[in-house]
Structures are given as C-alpha cells and as structure tokens.
Amino acid sequence: MRILLFATAFNGLTQRIFEELLTSGHEVSLELALSRRHMLDAVKLFHPELIICPFLKQRIPDVIWQNYLCWIIHPGIPGDRGPSSLDWAIIKQQPQWGVTLIEANAEFDAGAIWGYELFPARKTCKASLYRREVTNTASHLIHNALVTYQQHGSAPKKYNLSSVKQGEWHPLMRQPHRHLNWLVDDTETLLRKLYAGDSCPGVLDEIQGQLFYLYGAHVERTLKGDTPGDIIATRHGAICRATRDAALWITHLKPAPHDNQSFYKLPATQWLDQQLLSVPDIPQETLPAPNLNTWQEISYYEQDNIGYLTFDFHNGAFSTTQCLRLLNAYKAACQRPTQVIVLKGGIDFWSNGIHLNTIEAAINPSHEAWQNIKAINQVTEAIITTTDKLTVAALNCNAGAGGAVMAFACDYVVARQGIIITPYYKPMELYGSEYWTYVLPKRVGEECAHHLTEACLPVGTQRGFALGLFDAVLSERSDLFWQQVHNFCLKLSEAKYWQHELQQKQQRRESDESDKPLAVYEAEELSQMWQCFNSQTFHNARRAFVYKEEPQQTPPYIATHRQETQNQTHEPMPKTNTQQVVPERKEEAVV
Numbered sequence: 296m297r298i299l300l301f302a303t304a305f306n307g308l309t310q311r312i313f314e315e316l317l318t319s320g321h322e323v324s325l326e327l328a329l330s331r332r333h334m335l336d337a338v339k340l341f342h343p344e345l346i347i348c349p350f351l352k353q354r355i356p357d358v359i360w361q362n363y364l365c366w367i368i369h370p371g372i373p374g375d376r377g378p379s380s381l382d383w384a385i386i387k388q389q390p391q392w393g394v395t396l397i398e399a400n401a402e403f404d405a406g407a408i409w410g411y412e413l414f415p416a417r418k419t420c421k422a423s424l425y426r427r428e429v430t431n432t433a434s435h436l437i438h439n440a441l442v443t444y445q446q447h448g449s450a451p452k453k454y455n456l457s458s459v460k461q462g463e464w465h466p467l468m469r470q471p472h473r474h475l476n477w478l479v480d481d482t483e484t485l486l487r488k489l490y491a492g493d494s495c496p497g498v499l500d501e502i503q504g505q506l507f508y509l510y511g512a513h514v515e516r517t518l519k520g521d522t523p524g525d526i527i528a529t530r531h532g533a534i535c536r537a538t539r540d541a542a543l544w545i546t547h548l549k550p551a552p553h554d555n556q557s558f559y560k561l562p563a564t565q566w567l568d569q570q571l572l573s574v575p576d577i578p579q580e581t582l583p584a585p586n587l588n589t590w591q592e593i594s595y596y597e598q599d600n601i602g603y604l605t606f607d608f609h610n611g612a613f614s615t616t617q618c619l620r621l622l623n624a625y626k627a628a629c630q631r632p633t634q635v636i637v638l639k640g641g642i643d644f645w646s647n648g649i650h651l652n653t654i655e656a657a658i659n660p661s662h663e664a665w666q667n668i669k670a671i672n673q674v675t676e677a678i679i680t681t682t683d684k685l686t687v688a689a690l691n692c693n694a695g696a697g698g699a700v701m702a703f704a705c706d707y708v709v710a711r712q713g714i715i716i717t718p719y720y721k722p723m724e725l726y727g728s729e730y731w732t733y734v735l736p737k738r739v740g741e742e743c744a745h746h747l748t749e750a751c752l753p754v755g756t757q758r759g760f761a762l763g764l765f766d767a768v769l770s771e772r773s774d775l776f777w778q779q780v781h782n783f784c785l786k787l788s789e790a791k792y793w794q795h796e797l798q799q800k801q802q803r804r805e806s807d808e809s810d811k812p813l814a815v816y817e818a819e820e821l822s823q824m825w826q827c828f829n830s831q832t833f834h835n836a837r838r839a840f841v842y843k844e845e846p847q848q849t850p851p852y853i854a855t856h857r858q859e860t861q862n863q864t865h866e867p868m869p870k871t872n873t874q875q876v877v878p879e880r881k882e883e884a885v886v
Contacts, residue, residue, distance in 0.1 A: 646698025
C-alpha cells in the first residue's frame with residue numbers, strides 16, 4: 296500500500312512505525328505537519344491509499360480526512376479525549392491505561408475505533424511510559440488494523456459499541472494542575488506531578504527566587520532535610536530536595552523564559568552553580584551496586600560469572616564527564632573475575648552519543664564538542680580492546696548516532712524486539728567517530744556501513760538482524776528480554792565455547808591492529824570531526840536541536856514524495872552475517 300505518515304516530529308514512535316511499514320513492503324513517505332499547506336501538498340504529491348498519524352498535535356485539514364482514510368494514534372483508553380491523556384492517567388494513578396487507534400473526523404479523538412489495547416500503567420514518568428508501553432501497543436494496533444483494512448475495508452463494528460467507552464474528556468493539563476506544594480504534598484504526590492510533566496512541558500517551580508521547569512525526578516530514601524523544598528545535596532549534576540517524608544533528586548532544570556529569551560535543559564547544578572556553594576556533594580562510587588533507595592546513573596551487579604553494567608544517562612546523552620565516569624566504571628568491571636560483561640544502557644535509551652546541550656552551554660562549544668567526542672571514543676576503545684572477556688551490548692531500548700555505533704564495539708549485540716537504532720550523524724552535520732569506520736564494516740561490510748550513515752533512515756530489529764547488526768532479537772517484554780539475555784550469556788560462558796571465542800577474539804584483534812591500528816581509524820575520523828565542530832553548519836544544527844526549533848521542511852530522506860528523483864532510499868539487500876554467534880541455528884536467534 297501507499298501509506299503517508301503525518302507527524303509533529305520524527306520521534307521514536309514515528310520512527311518505529313515508519314521502519315516497520317517499510318520492512319513490511321509498503322511504500323511509505325512522511326510529512327512533518329508544519330502547516331496546513333505542507334499536509335495538503337504531501338497528499339497531492341504522494342496520492343496515498345492510507346494516512347497514518349503516529350504522533351500528531353495538529354489538526355488534519357477537513358478536506359484530507361473527508362477524502363482519505365486517516366488513522367490517529369491516541370495514547371488513551373477508548374472514550375478518553377484531550378491533549379493530556381498520559382498526564383491525567385499518571386495524576387489519577389490509573390492502574391491500567393491503553394492506546395486507541397481512531398479514524399479522523401470532525402471531532403478530536405471521537406472517530407470510529409479501529410482497535411484498542413490496554414496495558415498495566417507502570418509507575419514511571421510520562422516519557423518512559425510513552426517510549427515503552429505506548430509505542431509497543433501502537434505498533435501492534437497498526438499492524439492488526441492493516442490486516443483488518445485489507446480484509447474488510449472498514450472499522451470493526453465491535454469497537455464502536457458504547458460498552459467500550461471507558462474514558463472521558465480531559466482538558467489540557469496546565470501548570471496550576473502540576474503545582475508542587477512542598478509543605479503539604481508527600482513524596483509520592485510530588486513524584487506523580489513531576490512524572491506527569493516529564494519530559495514535556497516540565498513542572499514549573501521556584502528555586503531560590505528563580506522559576507525553573509523541573510525534569511528527571513527520582514526518590515531518595517536515605518537523605519532527609521529540615522525544610523521541605525530545600526536543596527540538601529548534589530550528585531553528578533543533580534540536586535536533592537527535601538520533602539515532608541523523604542527527598543527527591545531533580546536531575547535537570549530549564550529556566551522559565553524571561554526578557555524575550557528562551558533557555559534549554561541542562562543538569563540542574565549548571566543553572567544553580569553559585570547558589571550551591573554550601574550544599575554537600577555526594578558522588579557515587581566508581582562501581583556501585585544497584586540501590587532503589589537513591590538515584591544513580593551507573594550501577595553494576597554480577598550473576599553466574601556475568602557482570603551487568605548499567606549507565607542510565609538522561610535522554611541517553613553522554614557528556615564529557617559522564618563518559619569519563621563510565622570509562623572508569625567499565626575498567627573497574629573489567630577487573631572483576633567474570634567471563635562476560637553485559638552493557639545494559641539505561642531504562643529508556645541505550646545511548647544517543649555526545650551531549651549537545653552541555654556542548655551548547657560551554658564557553659567554547661567547539662572545544663567542548665572535541666573533548667566530548669574524545670571521551671566517548673575512550674569508552675569505545677576500551678570495549679574494543681577488552682581481550683580477556685566477551686562483551687555483549689544488550690539493547691533494551693533505542694540507540695542513536697554515536698551511541699548506537701558504540702554498541703557495535705561489543706563482541707555481540709542483542710536487541711529487544713521493536714527497538715529502533717539510528718546509526719548516523721548526518722542530521723547534525725557531523726562525520727561521526729566512535730570508531731564507526733572500523734566497527735560497522737566488520738559487521739555489514741564497507742558499502743552497507745557507509746549507506747547506513749548516509750541514508751539517515753531508522754533501522755528496526757527485523758532489518759537489523761538481516762543486515763548482521765544484531766546477533767539475536769529477543770522478546771519485546773522487558774522481563775523476558777533480560778532473562779533471555781542472561782541465557783544467551785550463559786551459553787557464551789560455557790567453558791569450551793568461551794575459551795574458543797576468546798582465543799579467536801584475541802587473534803582477530805591482533806590481526807586487525809596489524810592491518811590498520813585503531814589509532815589510525817580514530818585519527819582519520821577526528822580529522823573530519825575537527826572540521827565539523829568548527830563549521831557554522833554544525834553550530835546551526837546543534838542550536839536548532841537544543842532550542843527545539845521547528846524545521847522549515849521535512850528532510851527529503853523521509854519525505855520521498857518531495858524528492859526530485861524517484862531513486863529509492865531503502866537499504867541494500869541484506870548481507871549474510873559472517874560473525875560467529877552462539878552455537879545454535881541462526882533462525883532460532885529471533886525469539
């Protein structure tokens with residue numbers, strides 16, 4: 296089918312739907328809903344058979360939905376209506392929530408229902424719920440609705456019965472609804488309000504006489520303060536504020552706009568530097584054990600001679616200091632008596648590469664970008680040169696740019712079904728580093744590696760496995776995924792297999808180093824990056840990203856209807872994965 300996507304942004308959900316439709320054989324194009332004219336032009340140019348709106352805040356022009364079938368993903372249960380569905384679900388402590396696939400009509404969220412699915416409402420922030428449960432559910436609904444549409448051509452009548460109308464209309468949640476009353480609200484109430492505002496729009500609050508939007512809330516159960524709201528500690532850029540019955544870590548702040556100036560999100564202490572001189576700093580250890588009573592970005596544990604290293608950096612962005620702390624943690628983990636090290640990433644992102652916001656905030660952004668890329672390269676090099684253990688990148692969530700490439704420094708890469716990787720740098724006007732010219736061709740060949748970095752298309756698990764980027768695709772359910780990861784690693788650690796693989800790994804590393812040293816790969820990449828970091832195009836692209844500027848047009852690599860030629864931008868035919876994997880049939884690696 297010819298399917299046109301309308302989206303407010305090419306976010307994780309939109310990327311997944313775009314990639315899965317392409318992989319299923321549909322002819323797909325996407326138009327960012329920048330204006331009514333943009334949407335009308337897209338329909339005229341593409342002539343779609345179906346329009347799908349995975350993430351759309353704008354109204355579809357009447358003339359479009361009146362003449363074309365348009366599906367809208369609504370992150371709410373049947374009958375729920377309004378622009379703040381997840382926000383209200385979190386505030387009202389709904390134990391169960393859902394996603395509904397609705398046909399567009401004259402009323403918002405009130406068209407025919409093509410499908411809906413419920414899920415347990417995990418106690419987490421809105422952004423995490425959206426990236427995981429909502430995205431997974433939306434994917435299932437669109438897949439099932441396409442089957443229904445191709446068989447019957449109309450919405451199932453059973454979904455339009457009044458008995459399934461469980462939700463109600465909710466207005467836009469505004470800041471008064473999110474107000475934090477530190478003297479009255481208990482920790483759980485404060486946390487729920489902060490969860491409902493993360494990552495957009497944030498929760499507006501006053502800190503030491505200045506208004507900030509707050510992001511990244513985590514419970515602290517060991518530290519306490521005398522006055523609720525007071526800052527009682529700092530750690531790795533975050534502030535800890537006392538509550539009535541415990542404390543809360545706030546990892547990021549954004550000043551409220553004033554004097555016609557807008558701001559962007561940064562680690563909290565960067566906006567409060569001078570105000571924190573008397574506040575104690577409590578850094579975490581190099582390799583701390585998981586601890587649910589506090590907030591920590593890095594943690595480590597062992598099970599069955601397998602080490603698991605978590606690095607949960609906000610939005611997957613790795614600043615220079617975070618890279619160096621991760622490097623120290625990784626080196627410490629390598630000193631442990633284990634056979635396999637698993638790099639777990641974070642809850643919502645594995646890694647998205649260098650930290651553009653902290654680069655923007657630096658006195659000399661070019662210099663900070665240079666330090667940042669060199670620091671993340673150090674982490675990547677440490678993984679590549681680990682020759683006494685096997686390493687596994689366990690992608691439980693999406694990864695992008697240099698963060699996605701860093702995963703391929705590991706010996707094995709396993710992915711949770713449905714995650715998306717975007718292993719390219721071009722939208723930020725960067726050549727890229729993280730040894731991508733070494734690690735990507737080793738998996739997919741030179742031609743495909745360069746195509747991946749040039750095409751700028753998201754890669755899903757089905758295509759990634761076929762191309763050889765992933766050694767196994769495991770369950771979509773996180774609990775089952777981690778059990779399967781552990782089983783995968785247990786097979787790797789079996790004595791005979793582990794010894795053989797380690798010997799092969801050492802020989803390959805020696806041979807590769809003899810053919811072309813890692814230092815040469817890095818020098819070649821960094822020479823390109825130095826030019827990029829000092830170019831105006833990078834500064835412009837970075838600022839547009841950091842300040843969330845609206846693009847002027849849809850990038851041509853996803854808006855195929857706007858390309859001057861009809862050359863396909865799809866990936867080349869999958870190449871055989873020649874890297875040896877756990878001894879089982881390759882077909883069985885997809886669970």
